[in-house]
Amino acid sequence: MNAPGSGRSNLGSRRLMQRIAFSLVWAAGSLSVLILLIVVGYIVAKGLSSITWQFITTPPRGGISGEGGISTTIVATLYLVVLTVGIATPLGVGAGIYLVEYAEAMARKSRIIRAVVSTARFGVETLAGVPSIIFGLFGYALFVSSMHLGFSLLAAGLAGACLILPVVIRTTEEALKAVPVSYRNGSLALGATRWQTTQKVVLPAAIPGIMTGIVLSVGRIVSETAIFYVTLGGSYRMPTSLLSGGRTMALHVYYLAMETRAFDKAMGTAAILVISIIIINAVINLFSRKLSARIGA
Amino acid sequence: MEETTGACRLRTIGYKLWYGDFCALHETTLDIPSNRITAIIGPSGCGKSTFIRTFNRMNELIPGVRVAGEVLLDGQDIFRLDVVELRRLVGMVFQKPNPFPKTIFDNVAYGPRAHGLRDRNRLAEIVEKSLRSAALWDEVKDDLSKSGLALSGGQQQRLCIARTLAVEPEVILMDEPASALDPIATLKIEELLQTLKKDYTIVIVTHNMQQAARVSDFTAFFMTDENRSGHLIEYGPTSRVFTNPREKTTEDYISGRFS
Ligand SMILES: Nc1ncnc2c1ncn2[C@@H]1O[C@H](COP(=O)(O)OP(=O)(O)OP(=O)(O)O)[C@@H](O)[C@H]1O
Ligand SMILES: [Mg+2]
Numbered sequence: 186m187n188a189p190g191s192g193r194s195n196l197g198s199r200r201l202m203q204r205i206a207f208s209l210v211w212a213a214g215s216l217s218v219l220i221l222l223i224v225v226g227y228i229v230a231k232g233l234s235s236i237t238w239q240f241i242t243t244p245p246r247g248g249i250s251g252e253g254g255i256s257t258t259i260v261a262t263l264y265l266v267v268l269t270v271g272i273a274t275p276l277g278v279g280a281g282i283y284l285v286e287y288a289e290a291m292a293r294k295s296r297i298i299r300a301v302v303s304t305a306r307f308g309v310e311t312l313a314g315v316p317s318i319i320f321g322l323f324g325y326a327l328f329v330s331s332m333h334l335g336f337s338l339l340a341a342g343l344a345g346a347c348l349i350l351p352v353v354i355r356t357t358e359e360a361l362k363a364v365p366v367s368y369r370n371g372s373l374a375l376g377a378t379r380w381q382t383t384q385k386v387v388l389p390a391a392i393p394g395i396m397t398g399i400v401l402s403v404g405r406i407v408s409e410t411a412i413f414y415v416t417l418g419g420s421y422r423m424p425t426s427l428l429s430g431g432r433t434m435a436l437h438v439y440y441l442a443m444e445t446r447a448f449d450k451a452m453g454t455a456a457i458l459v460i461s462i463i464i465i466n467a468v469i470n471l472f473s474r475k476l477s478a479r480i481g482a
Numbered sequence: 483m484e485e486t487t488g489a490c491r492l493r494t495i496g497y498k499l500w501y502g503d504f505c506a507l508h509e510t511t512l513d514i515p516s517n518r519i520t521a522i523i524g525p526s527g528c529g530k531s532t533f534i535r536t537f538n539r540m541n542e543l544i545p546g547v548r549v550a551g552e553v554l555l556d557g558q559d560i561f562r563l564d565v566v567e568l569r570r571l572v573g574m575v576f577q578k579p580n581p582f583p584k585t586i587f588d589n590v591a592y593g594p595r596a597h598g599l600r601d602r603n604r605l606a607e608i609v610e611k612s613l614r615s616a617a618l619w620d621e622v623k624d625d626l627s628k629s630g631l632a633l634s635g636g637q638q639q640r641l642c643i644a645r646t647l648a649v650e651p652e653v654i655l656m657d658e659p660a661s662a663l664d665p666i667a668t669l670k671i672e673e674l675l676q677t678l679k680k681d682y683t684i685v686i687v688t689h690n691m692q693q694a695a696r697v698s699d700f701t702a703f704f705m706t707d708e709n710r711s712g713h714l715i716e717y718g719p720t721s722r723v724f725t726n727p728r729e730k731t732t733e734d735y736i737s738g739r740f741s
């Protein structure tokens with residue numbers, strides 16, 4: 186039998202546990218943030234000395250001492266991001282919508298579709314964990330050699346799109362699944378078609394989640410080196426067309442660190458890389474809020 | 483049948499429904515009259531929700547559902563009608579208020595827009611008329627651009643009713659529309675039902691005996707027991723079912739003498 190006071194008597198120890206648990210998660214949280222701040226701060230602080238307007242606006246000049254700036258690598262990175270995201274987003278979001286909004290209903294009726302869908306799911310999950318160099322090799326074999334695209338933005342963009350496609354599909358699926366079924370039922374019960382329901386109710390609610398996937402993908406493209414080493418080449422000339430090769434900022438950091446003595450410039454490039462990722466994320470977040478409001482109207 | 487006066491709008495004939503192998507509804511035959519309120523009562527799990535989801539074919543969205551028998555809307559087989567058109571004619575208000583994460587205006591305009599109406603003035607008229615009919619206009623007219631999710635539960639439910647009215651259905655199905663509401667909001671919805679029945683045929687599921695007795699013209703009592711899952715026990719004018727039930731089970735249930 187519980188004595189009437191027993192709830193009170195262990196109140197003290199429960200409070201203590203609560204305090205300890207809270208302190209632990211608080212410490213874990215602050216420590217993680219601190220570590221990240223130190224990494225970013227170190228890079229930015231070290232790199233800042235070599236960042237000048239000239240550094241940003243002049244092209245690299247090559248050579249063992251790593252002369253010149255990084256203008257062409259910024260441009261190449263930007264092109265590549267636009268290209269990969271431009272290819273992978275419609276495909277990945279479309280595939281995610283199909284898998285969540287349509288495939289399930291269709292799979293109910295047909296065994297073949299059910300098999301196809303579960304294979305697709307399994308494939309997507311597996312591909313999400315494949316190292317980027319594998320996509321690089323694939324891109325090299327297919328786009329660079331077989332399709333004769335050479336080391337080019339196009340070849341790298343296609344390979345990069347393959348790399349981020351699983352991520353885009355997965356996050357789209359997760360975002361769609363997080364939209365309450367009651368929204369869909371409410372829309373269907375009003376006589377809206379499935380596509381109207383998807384377009385007007387489900388997608389607007391899912392856009393913030395989908396955008397998270399795209400932001401992650403942008404980060405991935407900006408920071409990958411291996412896959413672009415074998416598809417984009419490493420030319421530091423300004424890319425002029427889809428068939429030009431190029432060098433992304435991340436690749437440039439790699440070249441500078443490994444093949445030149447200009448470690449300070451590697452740091453400077455890295456700092457700009459980090460800053461651009463922060464800016465890109467902020468812009469995409471803003472854009473996603475606008476988009477969500479617009480589609481939903 | 484003694485029960486139905488006037489035109490019959492919905493009719494089920496030997497209608498049965500299975501979830502997989504489980505027969506949730508046994509043969510059900512009944513007529514639902516137009517411009518009347520028909521209450522569906524019965525203990526939890528007897529198939530009330532399943533039964534009313536039949537009329538707008540929402541059961542089809544659930545995997546593994548099979549049906550047998552006939553269901554007619556104004557004499558037409560609903561399974562032959564286009565499902566999108568059927569759902570325009572047969573609206574539904576759900577148990578839990580489920581406004582879209584959109585403005586009040588866009589919530590109500592959603593249905594008409596989905597059916598192709600673009601004209602802004604016409605939309606604005608429909609929104610006002612629907613919100614008035616749902617007794618919500620006075621509370622929200624100053625800020626139609628507020629999110630539907632920012633309303634109270636009772637207001638959200640009336641918003642959902644307005645949203646349903648905006649597509650001008652013939653039948654409105656309501657699955658315990660007041661179960662999440664306080665007595666005052668409930669009363670508002672009940673008053674609303676009385677005005678709505680002039681224009682609509684209403685089928686309402688309720689757990690509340692007094693509510694069924696107060697608002698409905700006809701009552702269908704469903705039951706489930708160890709031999710048979712959901713089946714219809716008795717159907718007739720509410721006054722008769724409540725004062726002079728034919729079945730002992732009905733009497734026991736209504737008077738609360740139920741194990
Ligand atoms: N999606 C489903 N899949 C399988 N069985 C279901 C499903 N929905 C309902 N059932 C079963 O069908 C029977 C009737 O359920 P239903 O929801 O229609 O009951 P109800 O009368 O509305 O109950 P309540 O008053 O609790 O809402 C129950 O036995 C339930 O377990
Ligand atoms: Mg129910």
